[in-house]
Every structure is written in C-alpha cells, then in structure tokens.
Amino acid sequence: MYQAVIFDLDGVICHTDSYHYKAWKFIADKIGATFNETINGKLRGVGRLDSLDIILKESGICHLSPNEKAFLAEAKNDYYLHLLDYMAPQDLDESVLRTLRDLKNIGIKIAIGSSSKNAKRILEKLEIINMFDAISDGTNISHAKPNPEVFTKAAEMLGVLPSCSLVVEDAISGVEAASRGGFDSAGLGDAKSHPNVTFQLSNFEDLIGIVR
Structure with missing residues (x-):
C-alpha cells in the first residue's frame, strides 16, 4: 500500500x-x-x-x-x-531502531520530515543518519508545519507520490500538514487526537502492520 x-x-x-x-x-x-x-x-x-x-x-x-x-x-x-552534545546512540529506543530496519528490509523507503534545522546533527549523534533515504528539514523549507512543504519535499526526494507515503507524527500541527499535503498519517501522542489522522499508533512498532 x-x-x-x-x-x-x-x-x-x-x-x-x-x-x-x-x-x-x-x-x-x-x-x-x-x-x-x-x-x-x-x-x-x-x-x-x-x-x-x-x-x-x-x-x-x-x-x-x-x-x-x-x-x-x-x-x-x-x-x-x-x-x-550529550546525546548518544543509547538514547535511541531499541523498538525504533528495530522498526526502521524492518521497514528497510521489506523495501519501504524512509525519510525524515522535520522543521528542525538540527535534524542531521541529531541523527548523526544517534548514528542512524545513513539509514534514511532522504532528509527534509528546516534547512530546505520556507514554511513550517502545518504547511505541508517539509513532507512534500521529502516525497519529492524519495521519488514517490504523497498518496503512496505515510507520515508519522506526534504533533497536531504535523498531522494537519500531512492532511493538507495529501498524505495519510499515523499519530503518536497528541497527534492521535487530530480528526484527520489515518492511524492511531499505540506504539512505534505498529507501523509494520500498517505498511505490510
């Protein structure tokens, strides 16, 4: 899907x-x-x-x-x-790392869509930057969420349509951005309460069941 x-x-x-x-x-x-x-x-x-x-x-x-x-x-x-500077690979939850690997193993492209200008630095600290096929962040966008630009640019980098991409968010503004951009979304935390969220995640690993 x-x-x-x-x-x-x-x-x-x-x-x-x-x-x-x-x-x-x-x-x-x-x-x-x-x-x-x-x-x-x-x-x-x-x-x-x-x-x-x-x-x-x-x-x-x-x-x-x-x-x-x-x-x-x-x-x-x-x-x-x-x-x-105090961040380290040990700060990455094992379930997140396992799920990212599982997504890659079943042929799903993965990207970051973050308004943060420090996204690459954080990913480097966690030692997972090379896992992602594209990184769209605050350094290459003009409009913050709920504008969908950060997600549409990520989809362009990946060479996929929004309709074929799933956005994973924890913020209401992020789900709104996904909705405006024509993306389905999976919500964690506050994002689960947005009326337009497509899937409500109980935990990160639920993603595998959604994309299979």
Missing part, C-alpha cells in the same frame, strides 16, 4: 523535548517571560522564530525588534546544541 514512510524527528524517532524545554526556559528567564509545560506544548512542530513569538505573546512582550528576536532565537539554538 505504501512505498515510503516519512517521520517527524522530535517525539517520534527520538525525544528531545526536555532539551528544547531547557533551552527555551533559559531564554525566557533572561527576558522575564513566563515559560512552563503548557506553553512548551504549544511549540511542538513549530519553527524557532514562531516559537519565540508564542512565548513573547504569552507574556505580553511586544517591544522586541526583529533583530532582537533573531538574536534570542539563535541564542536558544546555541544552548540547545550544547545540550545535544
């Missing part, structure tokens, strides 16, 4: 939420903005500058210039990258 599976990265292949949280909390504390788990939840699947705008809006901060925002977003990324 499917020729390819396109994975979001954070929250699907690996879990870097705690790193993002610590980095945004570091920035929020510096500018006197409120930041908590509720606000952090609104940032899932959202680009860096848009995430900063959400944080600023939540605290009613509206006086920052575009240059100041760009500086803060870059500072967040620098701190986040520092935290990623």
Whole structure:
C-alpha cells in the first residue's frame, strides 16, 4: 500500500523535548517571560522564530525588534546544541531502531520530515543518519508545519507520490500538514487526537502492520 514512510524527528524517532524545554526556559528567564509545560506544548512542530513569538505573546512582550528576536532565537539554538552534545546512540529506543530496519528490509523507503534545522546533527549523534533515504528539514523549507512543504519535499526526494507515503507524527500541527499535503498519517501522542489522522499508533512498532 505504501512505498515510503516519512517521520517527524522530535517525539517520534527520538525525544528531545526536555532539551528544547531547557533551552527555551533559559531564554525566557533572561527576558522575564513566563515559560512552563503548557506553553512548551504549544511549540511542538513549530519553527524557532514562531516559537519565540508564542512565548513573547504569552507574556505580553511586544517591544522586541526583529533583530532582537533573531538574536534570542539563535541564542536558544546555541544552548540547545550544547545540550545535544550529550546525546548518544543509547538514547535511541531499541523498538525504533528495530522498526526502521524492518521497514528497510521489506523495501519501504524512509525519510525524515522535520522543521528542525538540527535534524542531521541529531541523527548523526544517534548514528542512524545513513539509514534514511532522504532528509527534509528546516534547512530546505520556507514554511513550517502545518504547511505541508517539509513532507512534500521529502516525497519529492524519495521519488514517490504523497498518496503512496505515510507520515508519522506526534504533533497536531504535523498531522494537519500531512492532511493538507495529501498524505495519510499515523499519530503518536497528541497527534492521535487530530480528526484527520489515518492511524492511531499505540506504539512505534505498529507501523509494520500498517505498511505490510
């Protein structure tokens, strides 16, 4: 049924939420903005500058210039990258690695479709970058999710149609992006609640039963 599976990265292949949280909390504390788990939840699947705008809006901060925002977003990324230095292959769940290998063994192409500009760095840290047939990320897109661009570019790289591809997401914005792009989707976590999600996954390994 499917020729390819396109994975979001954070929250699907690996879990870097705690790193993002610590980095945004570091920035929020510096500018006197409120930041908590509720606000952090609104940032899932959202680009860096848009995430900063959400944080600023939540605290009613509206006086920052575009240059100041760009500086803060870059500072967040620098701190986040520092935290990623502690990431290692041991941080990859064995069920994820096993499922990726199984997909490859049955001839399914696999790709990353992530808004993160650090996707390749994370995959290198986990030592799985060579497993993927294509990587579409924040370095080659102009529009963040729920725009479907990151997924449509991944499908183009793979040489498959959206209708023949399955997107795996944990964020509501990601399922929305998949739906807008004409992709079926499999949802984990929050993504399972989206009305347009095609499959609700109880665990990562359920994918094999879907694509066979």
